[in-house]
Amino acid sequence: xxxxxxxxxxxxxxxxxxxxxxxxxxxxxxxxxxxxxxxxxxxxxxxxxxxxxxxxxxxxxxxxxxxxxxxxxxxxxxxxxxxxxxxxxxxxxxxxxxxxxxxxxxxxxxxxx
Amino acid sequence: xxxxxxxxxxxxxxxxxxxxxxxxxxxxxxxxxxxxxxxxxxxxxxxxxxxxxxxxxxxxxxxxxxxxxxxxxxxxxxxxxxxxxxxxxxxxxxxxxxxxxxxxxxxxxxxxxxxxxxxxxxxxxxxxxxxxxxxxxxxxxxxxxxxxxxxxxxxxxxxxxxxxxxxxxxxxxxxxxxxxxxxxxxxxxxxxxxxxxxxxxxxxxxxxxxxxxxxxxxxxxxxxxxxxxxxxxx
Numbered sequence: 313x314x315x316x317x318x319x320x321x322x323x324x325x326x327x328x329x330x331x332x333x334x335x336x337x338x339x340x341x342x343x344x345x346x347x348x349x350x351x352x353x354x355x356x357x358x359x360x361x362x363x364x365x366x367x368x369x370x371x372x373x374x375x376x377x378x379x380x381x382x383x384x385x386x387x388x389x390x391x392x393x394x395x396x397x398x399x400x401x402x403x404x405x406x407x408x409x410x411x412x413x414x415x416x417x418x419x420x421x422x423x424x425x
Numbered sequence: 426x427x428x429x430x431x432x433x434x435x436x437x438x439x440x441x442x443x444x445x446x447x448x449x450x451x452x453x454x455x456x457x458x459x460x461x462x463x464x465x466x467x468x469x470x471x472x473x474x475x476x477x478x479x480x481x482x483x484x485x486x487x488x489x490x491x492x493x494x495x496x497x498x499x500x501x502x503x504x505x506x507x508x509x510x511x512x513x514x515x516x517x518x519x520x521x522x523x524x525x526x527x528x529x530x531x532x533x534x535x536x537x538x539x540x541x542x543x544x545x546x547x548x549x550x551x552x553x554x555x556x557x558x559x560x561x562x563x564x565x566x567x568x569x570x571x572x573x574x575x576x577x578x579x580x581x582x583x584x585x586x587x588x589x590x591x592x593x594x595x596x597x598x599x600x601x602x603x604x605x606x607x608x609x610x611x612x613x614x615x616x617x618x619x620x621x622x623x624x625x626x627x628x629x630x631x632x633x634x635x636x637x638x639x640x641x642x643x644x645x646x647x648x649x650x651x652x653x654x655x656x657x658x659x
């Protein structure tokens with residue numbers, strides 16, 4: 313099992329727009345491609361720093377991710393999401409992680425909407 | 426073998442540190458993915474709208490598929506180049522040469538040091554394979570005619586469409602149907618060729634219109650990138 317963890321830094325005033333973008337565009341694009349949304353979480357606002365938004369996806373393995381990446385690259389909506397997300401965030405990072413054997417596996421997030 | 430090029434325009438505002446990490450990931454990729462052969466990174470010196478070029482090769486499509494699914498590819502390289510990644514430092518591809526490449530039977534492209542040049546060609550859709558064959562043979566012959574030209578490999582851009590597995594076209598056909606890979610012993614050698622009296626140099630100086638006339642209308646559009654190749658010790 314493999315998790316893709318995208319952490320974005322978003323200015324407080326843009327967080328709602330960023331979260332809507334994730335819900336309305338990233339989730340359908342990624343799930344149509346074969347990834348499963350594990351969680352979407354945001355840091356509390358008002359801390360005097362950009363808000364950290366963490367989106368976690370789950371895929372079976374790197375072979376599966378390769379097929380998902382193919383679907384993403386061929387999906388015009390993915391480019392739309394990438395461009396819009398880039399305009400809203402001020403930084404961030406992307407990491408793939410593998411849950412350790414003793415880690416509980418959280419239930420998948422319910423469908424958006 | 427599969428010969429492959431990735432070209433990238435840097436995103437406005439991309440930090441130098443992040444771009445350095447992308448370049449470093451490309452440079453050290455073969456240490457993590459042994460299927461990656463003859464890997465070199467360069468900075469484009471032409472006016473084409475790309476800055477970073479990564480050239481490399483694979484022994485066969487099976488090796489290419491192992492590279493595509495390798496964890497280093499997904500976790501490190503793609504971190505900087507996939508458009509949805511929070512760490513993406515590249516802009517959308519406007520040149521239409523984000524990924525191009527061709528098949529060949531031996532590594533005739535090898536250049537230990539000097540200047541690499543990749544001429545991108547768009548041939549008329551009605552051009553016959555036979556007509557391209559004759560044109561390609563003429564381009565290949567330049568390696569024995571032009572002083573300082575060490576490599577001249579014309580080929581169909583088969584990887585532009587078959588980028589997923591190296592064999593099966595996916596998505597639309599590539600903007601650049603053919604490639605002309607060149608290697609020069611130095612940047613001065615390239616400059617001498619382009620300024621010189623060779624028939625093809627005159628064609629190139631005349632730009633796309635020169636190509637159209639020389640090829641009888643077969644070549645419809647051209648572009649080029651060139652960059653220095655640093656040897657393994659450099």
